[in-house]
Amino acid sequence: xxxxxxxxxxxxxxxxxxxxxxxxxxxxxxxxxxxxxxxxxxxxxxxxxxxxxxxxxxxxxxxxxxxxxxxxxxxxxxxxxxxxxxxxxxxxxxxxxxxxxxxxxxxxxxxxxxxxxxxxxxxxxxxxxxxxxxxxxxxxxxxxxxxxxxxxxxxxxxxxxxxxxxxxxxxxxxxxxxxxxxxxxxxxxxxxxxxxxxxxxxxxxxxxxxxxxxxxxxxxxxxxxxxxxxxxxxxxxxxxxxxxxxxxxxxxxxxxxxxxxxxxxxxxxxxxxxxxxxxxxxxxxxxxxxxxxxxxxxxxxxxxxxxxxxxxxxxxxxxxxxxxxxxxxxxxxxxxxxxxxxxxxxxxxxxxxxx
Amino acid sequence: xxxxxxxxxxxxxxxxxxxxxxxxxxxxxxxxxxxxxxxxxxxxxxxxxxxxxxxxxxxxxxxxxxxxxxxxxxxxxxxxxxxxxxxxxxxxxxxxxxxxxxxxxxxxxxxxxxxxxxxxxxxxxxxxxxxxxxxxxxxxxxxxxxxxxxxxxxxxxxxxxxxxxxxxxxxxxxxxxxxxxxxxxxxxxxxxxxxxxxxxxxxxxxxxxxxxxxxxxxxxxxxxxxxxxxxxxxxxxxxxxxxxxxxxxxxxxxxxxxxxxxxxxxxxxxxxxxxxxxxxxxxxxxxxxxxxxxxxxxxxxxxxxxxxxxxxxxxxxxxxxxxxxxxxxxxxxxxxxxxxxxxxxxxxxxxxxxx
Numbered sequence: 001x002x003x004x005x006x007x008x009x010x011x012x013x014x015x016x017x018x019x020x021x022x023x024x025x026x027x028x029x030x031x032x033x034x035x036x037x038x039x040x041x042x043x044x045x046x047x048x049x050x051x052x053x054x055x056x057x058x059x060x061x062x063x064x065x066x067x068x069x070x071x072x073x074x075x076x077x078x079x080x081x082x083x084x085x086x087x088x089x090x091x092x093x094x095x096x097x098x099x100x101x102x103x104x105x106x107x108x109x110x111x112x113x114x115x116x117x118x119x120x121x122x123x124x125x126x127x128x129x130x131x132x133x134x135x136x137x138x139x140x141x142x143x144x145x146x147x148x149x150x151x152x153x154x155x156x157x158x159x160x161x162x163x164x165x166x167x168x169x170x171x172x173x174x175x176x177x178x179x180x181x182x183x184x185x186x187x188x189x190x191x192x193x194x195x196x197x198x199x200x201x202x203x204x205x206x207x208x209x210x211x212x213x214x215x216x217x218x219x220x221x222x223x224x225x226x227x228x229x230x231x232x233x234x235x236x237x238x239x240x241x242x243x244x245x246x247x248x249x250x251x252x253x254x255x256x257x258x259x260x261x262x263x264x265x266x267x268x269x270x271x272x273x274x275x276x277x278x279x280x281x282x283x284x285x286x287x288x289x290x291x292x293x294x295x296x297x298x299x300x301x302x303x304x305x306x307x308x309x310x311x312x313x314x315x316x317x318x319x320x321x322x323x324x325x326x327x328x329x330x331x332x333x334x335x336x337x338x339x340x341x342x343x344x345x346x347x348x349x350x351x352x353x354x355x
Numbered sequence: 356x357x358x359x360x361x362x363x364x365x366x367x368x369x370x371x372x373x374x375x376x377x378x379x380x381x382x383x384x385x386x387x388x389x390x391x392x393x394x395x396x397x398x399x400x401x402x403x404x405x406x407x408x409x410x411x412x413x414x415x416x417x418x419x420x421x422x423x424x425x426x427x428x429x430x431x432x433x434x435x436x437x438x439x440x441x442x443x444x445x446x447x448x449x450x451x452x453x454x455x456x457x458x459x460x461x462x463x464x465x466x467x468x469x470x471x472x473x474x475x476x477x478x479x480x481x482x483x484x485x486x487x488x489x490x491x492x493x494x495x496x497x498x499x500x501x502x503x504x505x506x507x508x509x510x511x512x513x514x515x516x517x518x519x520x521x522x523x524x525x526x527x528x529x530x531x532x533x534x535x536x537x538x539x540x541x542x543x544x545x546x547x548x549x550x551x552x553x554x555x556x557x558x559x560x561x562x563x564x565x566x567x568x569x570x571x572x573x574x575x576x577x578x579x580x581x582x583x584x585x586x587x588x589x590x591x592x593x594x595x596x597x598x599x600x601x602x603x604x605x606x607x608x609x610x611x612x613x614x615x616x617x618x619x620x621x622x623x624x625x626x627x628x629x630x631x632x633x634x635x636x637x638x639x640x641x642x643x644x645x646x647x648x649x650x651x652x653x654x655x656x657x658x659x660x661x662x663x664x665x666x667x668x669x670x671x672x673x674x675x676x677x678x679x680x681x682x683x684x685x686x687x688x689x690x691x692x693x694x695x696x697x698x699x700x701x702x703x704x705x706x707x708x709x710x
Contacts, residue, residue: 026405026511027511027513030604031444031513031514031515031604032409032439032440032441032443032444032514032587032588032589033407033408033409033440033441033443033444033446033504033511034407034408034409035405035406035407035408035444035506035511036405036406036407036408037405037406037508038393038394038405038406039393039403048394050381050390050391050392050393051390051391051392051393051406052388052389052390052391053388053389053390053391053450053452053485053486053501053503054387054388054389054452054486055452055453055454055486055487055488055499055501056454056488057454057456057488057490057499059456059490059491059492059493059497060493061493062490062491062492062493063490085387085388086387086388088387088388089386089387089388089390091388095408097408097409097410097501098410099410099411099412099454099499101412101414101497130408131408131409131410132410133410133411133412135412135414135417135418136414136417137414137417137495137497138414138415138416138417138494138495139493139494139495140492140493140494140495142414142456142492142497142499144410144412144454144497144499146408146410146452146501148408149388151390153392156381156382156388156390158382158386159386159387160386232387233387234387249385249386
């Protein structure tokens, strides 16, 4: 099957022109380039907007393998990771371009599954797939995705806006679930994983789902922007790493409290069974796609009410202080813990250091 | 070196904020996503514009290896291939995002060379590099690039606009040089290649350069758009394949004349030495980045004068006829050739079928 036949085969008639047109698409897949109209009015956006663009890649063996991800999950998560970056700017995702480098081990039928997952994610988040390319790959599947989104002009939520006196807020799913899911999936036949899957099937499924089908926090990003959020990151590389990034970009100190971090029962149970400290996964696991931000205390109170009204999770987990840029954590057992907490390691979930 | 340190290392201070700002960049590399202002006025564009977006990937062993490309060439060409897609829409390239999946064989120093080449191309074509990501790769270097550009609203040059009565035009470098260069570079120690490189060093260098540092025809695309071009493709997959694409997208027949195709002396000489028919490389070689289009004869005459005034190559190579969609070629020796020419094979230079 040649390249165009493949792309047509995997993408044809998944999204109507009318549906794409509402996202500004003038010309979609099939020419040298896609064409988008940046002046089309976008549902949910007021006034002139700017475009946000992110590009993120998933590599077989590094981000997934046959144990950890079904083919549909690969496509779903490749797009979800990019949507999370748009959410972290407070934006609404609009368009995606997809580059797949395909080894012989991924048959056309397997690639159809990858695209099934990708389009499932696109439909869920309203993203028009407008282009990309397909090449062969000598050995491993590589899926690179570019996503655009829109955000009200001048209001994109950067890392650099945190100010002393802000509170630190966290929105989205509890941390560490994706890391727990990875631990479970990558060694399914270990005695601990096997027993956990049999004895606590719902918890095991929740962890697997968190790893395979993460939920980018688009609505949370929009609510945070509407309520005066001043700095924002998605937690794709672990809480510690993201807190450090905000601290360094903003020139402030972030102090978080362990007791205020939301904790998943599934994750805690599996960590205990595995002999892992839950906090390790929460701080240094990756790919959770919650949002970590800072805002004025009064704005945070209003945001909390807005999140509650929509049934979305929102937590105030710390404070921003003046001082040398760093991220600290006050332990859950206050008696043992200094009031300024302990310095968090700067390490994160860094695919580049693995292989 | 972690991911962000790497990206900073390879990209820091290559382009100033002021330079990027003139291309609409509000926020470049360093946050979750880049931010661009689609309302900034772009030099050379009149009135409201639309954005064009393309994504193209280069894979080690498939598109390049250590014989055919220096590290700088890899970065240069990865961006150039995408710029060519913008040129093929009549657009002005503006922004690029770059995803590199890096195996151990590419040290940080080698990757710096890759980025040196990429930024050289970016500077030459005025492209702001605004984002991307870096991951490790188990074995092969994969460089995926997304490029945006701008084109006057409603005027992007599609494949589907060819009409009976149009002439077929070709702008840019002569065809087949990149294929000749690949042939030369991939077997440098073959007796033919070695002798050619010694005896005709300038011709050998021209072929190598055509393969390693192709020149996307941005200015040509702009001139064609200004002169009423009705359909356009870049010749990235070979003349035959691109002509077929226009024919099928437009529902017309393209008839081209061999004697009107520009022919490179270097390519012809090396083809002769190699026992290859030059026409094979011209029709079915790829990555030439010339532009193939159709326009009214009177518009083509005006375009020819405009190209000549700027010293740019422009050729009228055939006609568009009503009829079943297909691409045909009238041979150089008229006596042997039927007036309707011979049907061209639909095959192209298709990386997906190789490996």
